[in-house]
Amino acid sequence: MNQPEISFQNVSKSFVHHNETVRVLKNITGEVQKGEILTIIGPSGSGKSTLLSLCNLLITPDEGEVRVQGKEVREWNAQELRRRVGIAFQSPPMLAGTAFENLSLPAKLRGKELENPEQYMEYVGLPKNLLTREAKELSGGQRQRLSLARTLVNEPDVLLLDEITSALDANAARGVEDLIVRINRERHTTILWVTHDLAQAERVGDRVFLIIDGKLIESGPAREFFAGPQTEEAKQFLAAKRESQ
Numbered sequence: 337m338n339q340p341e342i343s344f345q346n347v348s349k350s351f352v353h354h355n356e357t358v359r360v361l362k363n364i365t366g367e368v369q370k371g372e373i374l375t376i377i378g379p380s381g382s383g384k385s386t387l388l389s390l391c392n393l394l395i396t397p398d399e400g401e402v403r404v405q406g407k408e409v410r411e412w413n414a415q416e417l418r419r420r421v422g423i424a425f426q427s428p429p430m431l432a433g434t435a436f437e438n439l440s441l442p443a444k445l446r447g448k449e450l451e452n453p454e455q456y457m458e459y460v461g462l463p464k465n466l467l468t469r470e471a472k473e474l475s476g477g478q479r480q481r482l483s484l485a486r487t488l489v490n491e492p493d494v495l496l497l498d499e500i501t502s503a504l505d506a507n508a509a510r511g512v513e514d515l516i517v518r519i520n521r522e523r524h525t526t527i528l529w530v531t532h533d534l535a536q537a538e539r540v541g542d543r544v545f546l547i548i549d550g551k552l553i554e555s556g557p558a559r560e561f562f563a564g565p566q567t568e569e570a571k572q573f574l575a576a577k578r579e580s581q
């Protein structure tokens with residue numbers, strides 16, 4: 337068996353809320369292989385974003401281990417880890433300034449010039465003339481593409497995606513979804529993708545994690561999961577979700 341690209345071993349995480357400790361992730365064990373798309377689904381507040389945040393040291397586990405390319409996250413240099421493990425959010429943070437200034441930020445942080453901004457724009461399906469536009473003037477879909485282009489400048493091995501299409505209309509969402517699938521196919525980028533959209537999870541996922549109340553209820557190949565979930569909790573979740581979407 338190949339070494340997994342990312343693995344979680346008995347991972348737990350708590351946060352303190354008003355002097356009360358809340359266990360947000362409970363004993364999570366699972367893994368993702370290189371080049372796979374893992375979709376992470378589950379009700380709101382179940383711990384999905386928290387699981388992503390553990391993979392690039394935005395937070396650290398209280399118990400258990402998270403390994404990236406075989407190395408426990410706390411043994412990684414945080415900057416190096418974040419270069420290899422990129423992250424994109426629902427509302428991509430943009431600096432004041434042009435699209436070019438935003439796109440070239442990762443290179444600048446390394447004291448380098450970005451040599452081929454046009455190629456990145458083309459890759460993510462943005463016209464080159466947008467490079468000189470203020471980033472905040474771009475549409476939601478354009479901003480999401482620019483944010484992905486900016487992440488790609490670091491040539492990450494892994495992409496963590498947190499609800500990246502939920503703020504977009506159906507057309508723009510599908511465009512960004514297709515772009516991610518292309519990045520995965522062409523660059524063999526491993527992808528961990530939190531989504532509320534069950535149809536999207538079914539379309540794009542090789543593997544799925546269902547998280548309910550901080551517990552990994554089911555994990556496995558997406559096709560098997562969507563064809564016939566094993567647990568009662570998963571069946572109920574899918575039925576309720578399908579009814580509402």
Ligand SMILES: Nc1ncnc2c1ncn2[C@@H]1O[C@H](COP(=O)(O)OP(=O)(O)OP(=O)(O)O)[C@@H](O)[C@H]1O
Binds near residue numbers: 351380386
């Ligand atoms: N930094 C933090 N400090 C305190 N509590 C937090 C923190 N981050 C998350 N939480 C809490 O942990 C729980 C799980 O949050 P998380 O964002 O991981 O859920 P989620 O499944 O991604 O939800 P959603 O689908 O609504 O985005 C929530 O109750 C949230 O309030």
